[in-house]
Amino acid sequence: MATTTTTPMAFSGRPSVNWTLTFQRVITLVVILLLWQFALMSGLLPKITPGVPDIVTSIFTVVTMGNFWVGFGYTLFAALAGWLLSCAIGVVLGLLIGTVRPLDRSAALIVEFGRAFPTIALMPVMMLVLGATTNMKITMVVLAAVWPVLVQSILGSRRLDPGIVSTATVFQIPKGLWFRKVLLPSALPFIATGVRISASIAILAAVGVEVLTQVPGLGRLITLAQEAERWDNALAYLFFAGIFGWLVASLLGRAEGRLLRWNRQSDD
Amino acid sequence: MSNTESVPGGTLTRVSEDSLLRVTDLSLGYGEGADEKRIIENLSLTVGNGEFVSIVGPSGVGKTTLLKGLSGLLKPKAGQVVVGGGALEGPHRDVAVVFQDYSRSLMPWMTTRENIAFPLQGRGQKKPLRNKAADEALDAVGLGGQGNKYPWEMSGGMQQRVAIARALAYNAKVLLMDEPFASVDAQTRFDLEDLVIDLREKLGVTIMLVTHDVDEAIYLADRVIVIAEKPATVVDVIETGFGTHRDQVATKADPRFQDARGRILTRLRK
Numbered sequence: 001m002a003t004t005t006t007t008p009m010a011f012s013g014r015p016s017v018n019w020t021l022t023f024q025r026v027i028t029l030v031v032i033l034l035l036w037q038f039a040l041m042s043g044l045l046p047k048i049t050p051g052v053p054d055i056v057t058s059i060f061t062v063v064t065m066g067n068f069w070v071g072f073g074y075t076l077f078a079a080l081a082g083w084l085l086s087c088a089i090g091v092v093l094g095l096l097i098g099t100v101r102p103l104d105r106s107a108a109l110i111v112e113f114g115r116a117f118p119t120i121a122l123m124p125v126m127m128l129v130l131g132a133t134t135n136m137k138i139t140m141v142v143l144a145a146v147w148p149v150l151v152q153s154i155l156g157s158r159r160l161d162p163g164i165v166s167t168a169t170v171f172q173i174p175k176g177l178w179f180r181k182v183l184l185p186s187a188l189p190f191i192a193t194g195v196r197i198s199a200s201i202a203i204l205a206a207v208g209v210e211v212l213t214q215v216p217g218l219g220r221l222i223t224l225a226q227e228a229e230r231w232d233n234a235l236a237y238l239f240f241a242g243i244f245g246w247l248v249a250s251l252l253g254r255a256e257g258r259l260l261r262w263n264r265q266s267d268d
Numbered sequence: 269m270s271n272t273e274s275v276p277g278g279t280l281t282r283v284s285e286d287s288l289l290r291v292t293d294l295s296l297g298y299g300e301g302a303d304e305k306r307i308i309e310n311l312s313l314t315v316g317n318g319e320f321v322s323i324v325g326p327s328g329v330g331k332t333t334l335l336k337g338l339s340g341l342l343k344p345k346a347g348q349v350v351v352g353g354g355a356l357e358g359p360h361r362d363v364a365v366v367f368q369d370y371s372r373s374l375m376p377w378m379t380t381r382e383n384i385a386f387p388l389q390g391r392g393q394k395k396p397l398r399n400k401a402a403d404e405a406l407d408a409v410g411l412g413g414q415g416n417k418y419p420w421e422m423s424g425g426m427q428q429r430v431a432i433a434r435a436l437a438y439n440a441k442v443l444l445m446d447e448p449f450a451s452v453d454a455q456t457r458f459d460l461e462d463l464v465i466d467l468r469e470k471l472g473v474t475i476m477l478v479t480h481d482v483d484e485a486i487y488l489a490d491r492v493i494v495i496a497e498k499p500a501t502v503v504d505v506i507e508t509g510f511g512t513h514r515d516q517v518a519t520k521a522d523p524r525f526q527d528a529r530g531r532i533l534t535r536l537r538k
């Protein structure tokens with residue numbers, strides 16, 4: 001019978017490129033750049049602000065410099081390590097908190113407190129305990145980025161259908177398998193949102209810590225460029241941090257669309 | 269697995285020693301202490317090896333509650349359920365269930381093959397083995413070659429077939445079914461009824477099916493158990509005597525069918 005394809009028509013292939021949307025985005029970008037340049041020329045921005053052409057030139061020269069890539073590598077490593085740790089910790093803790101009733105009650109306050117806590121305020125303590133090290137940076141990234149994953153995992157685990165629970169119980173699914181193959185996939189649509197938000201926060205936090213503590217990385221390069229009054233370079237670094245964040249977010253969005261095909265379908 | 273004790277063309281012989289499922293003075297309810305709400309009170313019944321028993325009762329009488337008790341999902345307030353030889357303490361290896369709402373019992377993130385193989389994986393069966401079992405079960409319910417589809421790519425009737433296949437692959441001695449055909453259209457319903465009769469004849473599974481549809485209860489079963497009242501208990505038991513083979517037209521025109529129908533409807537109207 002239907003052995004030819006398992007993919008329903010509506011979801012065959014990748015989403016086609018939306019040209020109108022792309023066009024609108026380009027227009028928006030151009031308008032912003034024009035406004036920037038205009039504000040600069042009309043004296044609205046301080047004189048030291050670099051113009052658009054300077055920044056563009058900087059972007060191209062910066063990529064040829066070795067220390068940019070080294071710094072970028074440091075930031076990338078800390079952000080990635082912190083983000084992966086955040087995902088692992090957030091998912092495991094979140095699913096446990098969401099399904100073990102006594103835990104749920106006692107953890108609610110801590111989670112509410114933690115997600116609202118300004119992580120940056122912990123930095124002096126972290127500097128004291130861990131020093132200006134990569135570990136300190138990663139720890140700070142985790143402290144900032146774990147919350148969205150944790151909160152979304154708790155919400156996701158509460159979504160588990162009682163019918164599914166009965167089924168798994170009747171068929172005597174062991175706890176470990178239940179966790180991986182029932183609870184986790186059921187919560188995944190929620191977790192995915194947390195994971196995406198957490199990725200942006202991780203990059204932000206890594207750069208932020210580097211700016212504040214002068215641990216090597218993009219953030220430190222930005223500070224150094226500022227001190228040398230190379231504002232064009234500083235902005236170029238910022239540009240790369242932004243582009244990278246955007247790239248990660250859109251990659252995750254794609255992966256999500258593929259992995260969670262069942263979710264969109266079965267919700268119809 | 270279990271053999272039917274059927275005499276060709278005759279009714280199933282039920283020897284009490286041979287009963288696979290024995291329910292004695294079972295009381296079920298929700299809540300504890302002062303909040304306790306009894307749904308089922310002092311209910312007793314037995315199901316013989318290879319027998320097909322229907323439980324019929326009006327909506328809301330406690331049919332789903334009864335099946336929860338028999339599948340170990342709900343602890344008895346009193347009385348006991350014995351499966352095979354031992355008292356039921358919780359979900360049991362020898363009891364499989366097909367739930368009322370198929371759309372909430374199949375996991376949408378698994379293909380049909382994975383859904384069927386999942387309980388076998390829980391039992392530690394290796395992948396090639398459990399996939400083979402799943403494909404065989406799919407064949408048995410007429411869905412051969414559809415193992416890579418997701419439940420949401422299938423019609424309601426097909427999804428319920430998958431749920432039946434999962435219960436079959438589990439290879440339990442007793443199959444409990446909770447209004448398995450309540451949410452499909454009439455034609456699909458007839459097809460599924462005949463599928464179950466067919467499977468029972470071929471595989472000799474013991475089936476207890478719960479329904480509010482009197483015709484369905486008589487058509488499928490060797491014995492119809494009527495439950496009613498609040499809290500619910502057994503109010504009538506009828507042997508249908510049709511043997512293992514049924515026909516949607518001929519069986520329903522049989523005078524024994526009409527008699528049973530009249531008797532149950534009168535009993536339920538009280």
Ligand SMILES: Nc1ncnc2c1ncn2[C@@H]1O[C@H](COP(=O)(O)OP(=O)(O)OP(=O)(O)O)[C@@H](O)[C@H]1O
Pocket residue numbers: 298299305307325326327328329330331332333334480
């Ligand atoms: N989890 C629960 N907690 C408390 N009361 C419940 C619960 N589940 C069911 N009930 C009550 O038990 C009674 C019987 O419900 P049950 O679902 O067993 O009936 P049913 O015969 O299966 O009905 P239907 O024909 O609608 O499927 C109802 O009055 C219902 O309100």
Ligand SMILES: [Mg+2]
Pocket residue numbers: 331332333368446447
């Ligand atoms: Mg019910």
